[in-house]
Amino acid sequence: MKRSIQTTAIVFILITCFTALAWAEGATKEEVVAKCEAAGKLVKEKGVEMASQVIGNKEGPFVWKDTYVFLMDLDGKMLAHPIKPELTERADILEVKDTDGKPLFVEFVEVAGKKGDGWVDYMWPKPGQDTPVAKSSYIYRVPGTPYFVGAGIYK
Numbered sequence: 001m002k003r004s005i006q007t008t009a010i011v012f013i014l015i016t017c018f019t020a021l022a023w024a025e026g027a028t029k030e031e032v033v034a035k036c037e038a039a040g041k042l043v044k045e046k047g048v049e050m051a052s053q054v055i056g057n058k059e060g061p062f063v064w065k066d067t068y069v070f071l072m073d074l075d076g077k078m079l080a081h082p083i084k085p086e087l088t089e090r091a092d093i094l095e096v097k098d099t100d101g102k103p104l105f106v107e108f109v110e111v112a113g114k115k116g117d118g119w120v121d122y123m124w125p126k127p128g129q130d131t132p133v134a135k136s137s138y139i140y141r142v143p144g145t146p147y148f149v150g151a152g153i154y155k
Helices: 002-024 029-046 048-055 085-089 104-115
Strands: 067-073 078-080 117-125 132-141 147-154
Touching (some): 029 048, 029 132, 029 147, 048 078, 067 104, 104 147
């Protein structure tokens, strides 16, 4: 009986550890690009209002592993952010800088407007944390629209 309880406890601990490792797994660059393209397709096919609701849903398909997709327009307005929805209410988002003084949202707009897509490096906290860490976000302009989406990987 005692051996059975010990075996059950060990199995439980191992399952818990492997589950924690799966949740801790970080998104890949390939996943980020694919999710951004899928979010862009959603904007194109369903419109920005419907896409904003889906992208802004913390439990939705654009939140996975340790990252998420956000939606902005070329004027620098945050339209959907599933982790920090309060960013959609900020009129001064282009003035926001990371801890190194980088105007990350200005760079997002520049990449989307001038190149159409690309990567931007900056400091940003992981979901559920307060301390900023190095992050690189892929910015993808939705073709034929004034909108773009982004998602990142933490380094």
